Amino acid sequence: MNLFLKASNVAHENLKQPKKFLKKLQGSLVVDQEYDVYDLVMMLAINPSDKKTFQRHISEGDLVIVYERHDSMKAIKVQDGSELQNRFGVFKHSDWIGKPFGSKVFNQKGKFVYLLAPTPELWTLVLSHRTQILYIADISFVISFLEIVPGCVVLESGTGSGSLTTSLARAVAPTGHVYTFDFHEPRAASAREDFEKIGMSQLITVNVRDIQGEGFPEKFEGTIDSVFLDLPQPWLAIPSAGKMLKQDGVICSFSPCIEQVQRSCEALRSSNFTDIRTFEILLRTYEVRGGKEGLGTIEEGDFVGSLPRKRPYSNGHSSNVVRETASCVVARPCSESRGHTGYLTFARFCLTI
Amino acid sequence: MTDMVEKIVDSRVTWEGCSVILDINNGDRIVFARLNPSSTLKIGKKVCSLSPLIGCPFGSLFQLECGVNGPYLSRVSRSLTGASKSEDQNDCKTKDNRALVDSNTAQTLSGDDIDVMRREGATGEQIIEALIANSSTFQTKTAFSQEKYILRKQKKYAPTVLLRRPFTRSICEAYFKKLPARIGFLRMDTISLLLSMANVSISLDVLVVDMVGGILTGAAAERLGGTGYVCNTHLGTKQYPMDIVGIFNFDKAISSRIVRSSLSDLHLAKKSSEAHISNENLHSMKLLGNDGHSLESSNGPISIVKESLVQEENSSHQCSSTTLSSESEQSTSMDLDTCFKKCSNSVDENKDPSSLKVSKSLKPGRQASEEEIKLWKENGFTSLIVAAPELDPWNAIQELLPLLSYSAPFAIYHHYLQPLAICMHNLQVKQMAIGLQISEPWLREYQVLPSRTHPQMQMNSFGGYILSGTRVFNSESEQGST
Numbered sequence: 071m072n073l074f075l076k077a078s079n080v081a082h083e084n085l086k087q088p089k090k091f092l093k094k095l096q097g098s099l100v101v102d103q104e105y106d107v108y109d110l111v112m113m114l115a116i117n118p119s120d121k122k123t124f125q126r127h128i129s130e131g132d133l134v135i136v137y138e139r140h141d142s143m144k145a146i147k148v149q150d151g152s153e154l155q156n157r158f159g160v161f162k163h164s165d166w167i168g169k170p171f172g173s174k175v176f177n178q179k180g181k182f183v184y185l186l187a188p189t190p191e192l193w194t195l196v197l198s199h200r201t202q203i204l205y206i207a208d209i210s211f212v213i214s215f216l217e218i219v220p221g222c223v224v225l226e227s228g229t230g231s232g233s234l235t236t237s238l239a240r241a242v243a244p245t246g247h248v249y250t251f252d253f254h255e256p257r258a259a260s261a262r263e264d265f266e267k268i269g270m271s272q273l274i275t276v277n278v279r280d281i282q283g284e285g286f287p288e289k290f291e292g293t294i295d296s297v298f299l300d301l302p303q304p305w306l307a308i309p310s311a312g313k314m315l316k317q318d319g320v321i322c323s324f325s326p327c328i329e330q331v332q333r334s335c336e337a338l339r340s341s342n343f344t345d346i347r348t349f350e351i352l353l354r355t356y357e358v359r360g361g362k363e364g365l366g367t368i369e370e371g372d373f374v375g376s377l378p379r380k381r382p383y384s385n386g387h388s389s390n391v392v393r394e395t396a397s398c399v400v401a402r403p404c405s406e407s408r409g410h411t412g413y414l415t416f417a418r419f420c421l422t423i
Numbered sequence: 424m425t426d427m428v429e430k431i432v433d434s435r436v437t438w439e440g441c442s443v444i445l446d447i448n449n450g451d452r453i454v455f456a457r458l459n460p461s462s463t464l465k466i467g468k469k470v471c472s473l474s475p476l477i478g479c480p481f482g483s484l485f486q487l488e489c490g491v492n493g494p495y496l497s498r499v500s501r502s503l504t505g506a507s508k509s510e511d512q513n514d515c516k517t518k519d520n521r522a523l524v525d526s527n528t529a530q531t532l533s534g535d536d537i538d539v540m541r542r543e544g545a546t547g548e549q550i551i552e553a554l555i556a557n558s559s560t561f562q563t564k565t566a567f568s569q570e571k572y573i574l575r576k577q578k579k580y581a582p583t584v585l586l587r588r589p590f591t592r593s594i595c596e597a598y599f600k601k602l603p604a605r606i607g608f609l610r611m612d613t614i615s616l617l618l619s620m621a622n623v624s625i626s627l628d629v630l631v632v633d634m635v636g637g638i639l640t641g642a643a644a645e646r647l648g649g650t651g652y653v654c655n656t657h658l659g660t661k662q663y664p665m666d667i668v669g670i671f672n673f674d675k676a677i678s679s680r681i682v683r684s685s686l687s688d689l690h691l692a693k694k695s696s697e698a699h700i701s702n703e704n705l706h707s708m709k710l711l712g713n714d715g716h717s718l719e720s721s722n723g724p725i726s727i728v729k730e731s732l733v734q735e736e737n738s739s740h741q742c743s744s745t746t747l748s749s750e751s752e753q754s755t756s757m758d759l760d761t762c763f764k765k766c767s768n769s770v771d772e773n774k775d776p777s778s779l780k781v782s783k784s785l786k787p788g789r790q791a792s793e794e795e796i797k798l799w800k801e802n803g804f805t806s807l808i809v810a811a812p813e814l815d816p817w818n819a820i821q822e823l824l825p826l827l828s829y830s831a832p833f834a835i836y837h838h839y840l841q842p843l844a845i846c847m848h849n850l851q852v853k854q855m856a857i858g859l860q861i862s863e864p865w866l867r868e869y870q871v872l873p874s875r876t877h878p879q880m881q882m883n884s885f886g887g888y889i890l891s892g893t894r895v896f897n898s899e900s901e902q903g904s905t
Contacts, residue, residue: 140858172829172895184857184895187830189622207864210619211612217590220625220648240624241646318435318482318588328876335871344482344501348869351612356840356861356888360848401844401861413869418482420501 128166128173128185133268135192136161137184145188145196147267158183190236193268200257203233204300207353208324208411213241215416216296216320225290225314226250226298227281227307232261234298239265239273248273249290253280285310292316299323304330305337312341315419326412334415343417350413360399436480437586442672443476444593446585448578453597455589455670466582469494481588486581488546496584519565532557537580547581554580567875589670591642598638598667599883606667607635607812608838610886612864614642620834620891621806625650630804630826632656632819634811637665640681643808644668644787649676654791654804655683658814658822668787681787684796689826803828810836816846816890824855829896832858836889843890856892863888 128134128148136144138156146154146163154161158181166175171187186192191206204212212234218224218241226235229252238248252258255278262276279287282303294314299307304323311321321343323334331348338346437443437458445454447466456462462473466487471494476485485496532554540550554576555561561569577583587593595614598606617639623629623646633639633655643653657663662683673681804827809819816835827833833856837843843861850856864886868879 137857140860170829170896172831172893174895174897185830186893186895189832191619191622191832206619207612207616210615211866213619214592214611214615217588217592219590219645220650237619243625244648244650316435317480331869331871332873332876336873346871348871350867350869352865353616354863354865356844356863358844358847358851358861360852399841399845399848401840403863415871420482 127168127170130167133188134166134171135186135188135196137186143186143192143196145193154183156183188268190240193236194233197231197233197264198260199231200260201228201230203231204324205233205411207351208414209234209237211349211351211414212298212322212324213237215414216298216322218242218246218296220244220246222246222295223290223293224248224296224298225286225294225311226300227279227286228252228254228300229258229261229276230300232264234300235261235265235274236268236270238298239270243273246273246295247275249275249277251277251279251281251286253278253283281310282306286314290314295319297321302330303333305333308334308337308343309341312343312419317419319419321417321419323415324412325415326410328413331413331415338415338417342420344420346415346417348413348415350410352408352411354407355404356401357404358399358401361397435482435588437477439477442589442670443481444587444589444597444670446587448582449574449585450600451578453601455594455597464496464584466494466584471496476584476586479586481586483586485584485586486547487584488581489541489544491544499583520568523560529560530554530558547577550580551576589672591638591645591671594641594667594670595638598636605636606638607810607836608885608887609635609638609810609836610864610866610883612866613836613886613889614639616862616864616889617808617810617834617836618642618646620832620889621808622832623647623806623808627651627805628799628802629653630656630799630807630823632658632663632809632811632814632823633665634663634813637663637667637669639808639810640665640787641668641671641673644673644677644681645671647677647680649674649680651680651805652791652795653681654689654795654799655681655788656686656689656823657683658686658819660685665788673787678787679789681789682791682795683788684791686822688791689796689799690822799826803831805831807831807833808836809834812836812838816842817849820846820850824894827894829894832891832893834889834891836887838885838887840888843888847890847892850892854897855894857895859890859892861888861890 126132130148130150132148134146134148136146136154136156138144138158144154144156148163148166150164150167152163154163159177159179161175161177161183165177166173166185169175169185171185174182174184176182190209194203194205194209197203216224218238220241220243222242223246224238224242226238226248227250229235229250232250235248235250238250242248250261252261258276258278262271265271265274265276277287281299282301283306285307286297291313293316295316296319297311297314299311299322301307301323304325308321308323315321321338323331325331325334335346335348439458439460442455442457445456445464446452447454454464456464456473458473458477460472460474460477463470464473465471469487469489471487473496475496475498476483479498482501484499484501486499487494488497489495537550537553540553545553551573555573558572561572564572591614592611595606595609595611599608599610621629623643625647627647628651629643629647631639631643631653637655640653640655647653655663655665662685665681668681671677807823807827809816809823811819816837820833820835824833835843835846840861847859847861851859865884866886867882870877870879
């Protein structure tokens with residue numbers, strides 16, 4: 071959860087009651103369940119004719135990310151006749167139709183929200199948390215270090231909430247595929263539904279399988295470009311993962327504990343893997359403050375960015391005074407930050423000659 | 424030729440004319456090379472042909488051996504060398520260095536003895552074995568330090584060459600290790616974040632300001648896989664170099680999607696109502712002062728590399744490899760270690776117009792066509808990445824943001840915080856973007872070994888700053904508000 075706080079630029083106002091705040095945050099981030107299956111490709115233009123996702127104006131059936139504040143967004147399917155009710159009042163979907171993505175839309179009280187086109191990054195912020203999920207720093211690093219490019223075939227276990235899966239799918243599209251496995255039947259079903267909703271089901275196959283116990287299906291042997299493991303005992307799945315990989319293919323194992331890493335590395339060494347490297351990646355976020363006259367004393371509400379709800383222009387929901395460029399802008403790291411997410415261990419499947 | 428390249432470009436096996444990364448002695452030296460029957464590699468004082476590498480799978484390991492006809496590279500099993508040493512824990516614990524006397528007498532084998540062995544055709548491995556047998560202290564060392572001893576001797580007597588695929592990951596790591604200034608000190612995790620934050624994915628039109636040698640352009644093109652466009656734009660009239668793109672093994676489909684256009688051309692095409700830009704503004708764009716990290720340094724090893732790259736721009740991609748940069752001894756500057764082995768058979772090119780055509784169509788970075796510019800004018804770019812350490816982000820973003828479609832995400836890299844802070848503040852005040860955030864990645868690598876797990880002793884402690892956000896449509900600010 072902490073990383074999320076960082077990732078979403080969360081404010082100092084909440085430091086005093088972190089627990090209460092977490093609850094609030096979780097509550098506000100639950101995906102609005104009112105959307106259901108629709109057939110538009112939303113997140114990726116898999117078919118070149120769908121290309122202009124962003125240029126399209128919002129129409130019936132579209133998935134939009136409703137941005138209330140940096141820490142409060144919802145994924146909603148646009149339906150004529152439906153309404154969105156939030157802290158600012160009631161918004162009619164019919165007012166949204168025909169507006170470009172990225173528009174600011176008002177309700178009758180004059181309050182507003184922004185309507186954004188969905189991306190895997192935004193999806194990570196709005197998806198329902200069935201399990202602990204991976205966030206942007208780990209996700210982006212994993213995609214690059216697994217050398218995933220369009221056309222790759224990737225195995226993932228477990229599926230969890232599908233936060234990484236959408237990013238994997240984005241990277242392998244349009245011709246590659248992600249096969250993801252989870253031993254938890256209902257969780258796999260929910261993930262499958264989600265991928266359907268965001269228009270990625272063509273790229274992702276969700277299977278129910280205990281990878282630690284059974285290994286990956288033999289039909290993939292020697293055909294896989296990259297494998298990602300997020301399992302409690304990854305060392306059990308490593309020998310099977312090695313069999314699946316093409317020569318020089320890359321594996322990544324994500325584990326929160328160093329003992330898991332230790333055992334995984336031993337398993338990797340004895341399963342013909344080389345270039346075994348373990349990393350930890352974190353993001354530090356910054357608060358930015360601007361003022362006309364000097365710095366004065368730093369007060370809680372003075373920082374934009376991570377942010378000062380009380381600040382008139384920071385969330386745009388109060389007086390909306392557009393201020394002149396501040397004469398003095400300062401920045402400092404946010405004092406609350408994630409200390410740890412997990413260790414990422416990468417290795418290459420070794421060639422035998 | 425073109426067909427062949429296209430057919431095998433996805434392959435995990437090298438082909439003639441393919442670009443490779445050669446990792447010499449486990450990261451001691453990294454060389455970008457193009458594999459041709461005539462290409463050579465110099466290791467120490469020995470020059471060997473790279474032709475044995477053609478047709479080998481990426482990830483293959485080679486060892487330099489001395490044969491009757493001179494030094495040659497021979498493929499070895501990876502388990503032979505490196506990590507697979509036995510891990511005898513008891514051994515580690517019972518031995519220590521209390522008996523160590525640094526008197527330089529432990530080795531009884533002399534340099535002359537070794538020369539004799541060499542002349543008699545001993546392999547590197549045999550020489551190392553002899554050195555171990557003649558070392559009076561080897562057996563008293565811990566397993567760990569024995570391993571280190573062997574690795575050290577191996578570098579000298581049996582150097583290894585590891586064949587790597589040129590991907591964003593490997594290219595960035597090579598530059599970051601050997602020549603970080605060339606890529607604006609962009610670390611791999613930072614590049615990854617830029618790509619994710621800007622939602623770089625298939626079929627999108629990505630606008631990049633790449634003053635980091637082309638690594639960003641290449642990274643984005645790799646993600647697009649021949650769909651969409653990467654438009655490398657430049658402020659003013661001078662194009663920024665993007666020669667690193669040539670290191671990737673991009674096929675024709677991908678190369679044709681990497682285009683260039685000056686920022687003023689992109690703006691001129693904008694509808695007059697939307698064009699809030701004057702050329703004056705463009706050209707007066709402030710350059711940040713020289714900070715010592717400047718890529719423009721015109722002396723020293725960097726310029727050598729630059730020259731070789733310039734030459735490459737003018738010549739075909741498929742040609743015999745010649746070493747333009749000086750491949751000096753490892754003892755000289757680190758920068759020289761990363762050298763480019765470039766091709767130069769422009770003569771052939773001129774003789775044969777068809778080959779010229781092929782190379783031109785394969786060459787990334789053509790000028791964007793009017794139709795393409797018109798398309799972007801109508802639809803806007805769908806994402807923006809800026810890595811221009813010499814530009815002021817706020818000045819740049821004012822010109823760039825209007826080129827984006829609404830809801831398009833953007834990510835700006837800079838290695839100073841203040842310019843980004845000002846940029847973020849201004850964007851926020853003018854309500855030009857939402858979801859604004861400045862973040863700094865922190866990356867730590869670990870050594871994981873039985874009973875010896877700890878963070879690496881050396882780490883890079885600075886990956887730069889990223890300002891990310893999403894462009895929004897704001898009627899008030901568009902109208903130039905109160």
